[in-house]
Amino acid sequence: MNRVIVLTPPGRAALATIRLEGSAVKDVLEKQLLRRSGNKFRFEVLPRPVLVRFPVGDGLYEEVILRVVNSETAELHCHGNPLLVETITAKFETFGFHRETWEQWIYRTEEDAIRAAARLALADAPTWTVTSILLDQYGGSFSRMIDKVENALIEGNWQEAADILHRLLSWERVGLHLTRPYKVVLVGPPNAGKSSILNWLVGYRRAIVDPTPGTTRDFVAAATVVEGWPVELYDTAGLRPPQDELEAEAIARTRRTASDADLVLLVLDRSTEWTADYARLREAWPEAVVILNKRDLPPGPGAWCEGLYLSTRIGEDRPVLLKALSQKLVPEPPPPGEAIPFTPDQVARLKEALAAVETRNRSMAVKALQSLKLKSSPLGNP
Numbered sequence: 529m530n531r532v533i534v535l536t537p538p539g540r541a542a543l544a545t546i547r548l549e550g551s552a553v554k555d556v557l558e559k560q561l562l563r564r565s566g567n568k569f570r571f572e573v574l575p576r577p578v579l580v581r582f583p584v585g586d587g588l589y590e591e592v593i594l595r596v597v598n599s600e601t602a603e604l605h606c607h608g609n610p611l612l613v614e615t616i617t618a619k620f621e622t623f624g625f626h627r628e629t630w631e632q633w634i635y636r637t638e639e640d641a642i643r644a645a646a647r648l649a650l651a652d653a654p655t656w657t658v659t660s661i662l663l664d665q666y667g668g669s670f671s672r673m674i675d676k677v678e679n680a681l682i683e684g685n686w687q688e689a690a691d692i693l694h695r696l697l698s699w700e701r702v703g704l705h706l707t708r709p710y711k712v713v714l715v716g717p718p719n720a721g722k723s724s725i726l727n728w729l730v731g732y733r734r735a736i737v738d739p740t741p742g743t744t745r746d747f748v749a750a751a752t753v754v755e756g757w758p759v760e761l762y763d764t765a766g767l768r769p770p771q772d773e774l775e776a777e778a779i780a781r782t783r784r785t786a787s788d789a790d791l792v793l794l795v796l797d798r799s800t801e802w803t804a805d806y807a808r809l810r811e812a813w814p815e816a817v818v819i820l821n822k823r824d825l826p827p828g829p830g831a832w833c834e835g836l837y838l839s840t841r842i843g844e845d846r847p848v849l850l851k852a853l854s855q856k857l858v859p860e861p862p863p864p865g866e867a868i869p870f871t872p873d874q875v876a877r878l879k880e881a882l883a884a885v886e887t888r889n890r891s892m893a894v895k896a897l898q899s900l901k902l903k904s905s906p907l908g909n910p
């Protein structure tokens with residue numbers, strides 16, 4: 529099959545790269561391209577890329593840099609105008625080339641499904657922490673552990689197989705959040721400083737901050753990083769008996785947003801008096817990290833609960849909060865080289881394998897393990 533693949537992202541850019549693969553590459557390029565001098569182009573594997581002309585219609589030519597990779601593969605580096613990229617790509621389709629996405633290209637060309645998934649995830653990795661864990665999996669950490677489980681099964685060592693699978697699955701939460709940020713939601717009474725904390729953590733004024741209680745209505749989300757871990761931080765409407773329908777809807781949204789959070793941060797204003805409402809909020813989110821904000825002001829009276837005593841007005845408190853959050857999100861960061869599943873599909877297959885190991889069903893366990901590496905269809909996953 530002949531294929532045309534745009535390797536660079538859609539949208540405007542200085543340059544774009546279009547890859548061509550297949551037995552027709554030579555013929556089509558020889559028919560289409562002209563040398564810069566206007567002479568006929570002869571396709572040959574050259575040590576260096578060459579500047580050539582590609583006809584784009586209406587007598588117009590685009591000057592492209594052609595890199596011939598081998599007798600059946602070449603790359604065109606053209607200007608990054610999306611119209612131009614589309615015109616060139618569509619032209620190859622008229623010559624019978626099949627259009628493939630860069631994701632499909634990675635999936636097809638990687639040797640197994642784990643490496644392909646790691647490479648796709650690497651293209652999206654937002655931090656070096658995530659990158660280094662994914663690089664370990666790309667380099668074979670996860671695959672080697674799968675082989676180890678298979679060997680244990682062949683030797684009839686059920687316990688070892690179960691132990692390794694348990695260890696792999698213990699990284700489920702960390703692994704799945706390499707490709708999907710942790711959802712961290714700020715909740716609390718009005719005016720406690722939730723929006724201020726969101727802005728403080730993300731480093732810019734994402735949410736409106738105001739002394740008027742009930743300022744935030746709809747939730748506000750912002751992407752950030754907590755000590756290397758990707759986080760989507762949500763600011764929500766303050767919780768109190770609603771004063772009108774609008775506020776009732778805002779509060780309903782707060783509860784919905786918090787209902788599937790990975791971590792809830794309950795923000796309370798420590799300069800106010802402890803109230804029964806505060807106690808109710810604590811009971812509603814017993815797992816929440818409690819932030820006792822406004823420590824720059826004198827503390828309010830009452831039998832206050834424990835929490836992180838800080839202030840958005842005190843710069844040194846920011847790293848303290850980030851550290852506390854990262855410890856809560858990832859209490860035990862994986863050591864370098866650790867094998868970690870990182871897609872929902874991988875986790876599901878590992879669970880299948882473990883269930884089969886626990887019922888001493890060797891063939892089912894091996895099948896589940898082997899399916900982890902198998903590329904089910906050439907244009908499958910992505």
Ligand SMILES: Nc1nc2c(ncn2[C@@H]2O[C@H](COP(=O)(O)OP(=O)(O)OP(=O)(O)O)[C@@H](O)[C@H]2O)c(=O)[nH]1
Nearest residue numbers: 718719720721722723724738742743744766839840
């Ligand atoms: N003194 C002091 N004031 C703070 C601190 N953090 C926030 N504030 C102030 O408290 C007020 C309320 O802050 P917001 O961040 O808007 O509070 P909120 O919890 O988002 O309030 P709602 O959106 O109404 O629910 C603003 O005037 C902030 O400037 C702090 O650490 N110390």
Ligand SMILES: [Mg+2]
Nearest residue numbers: 722723743744
């Ligand atoms: Mg607010």
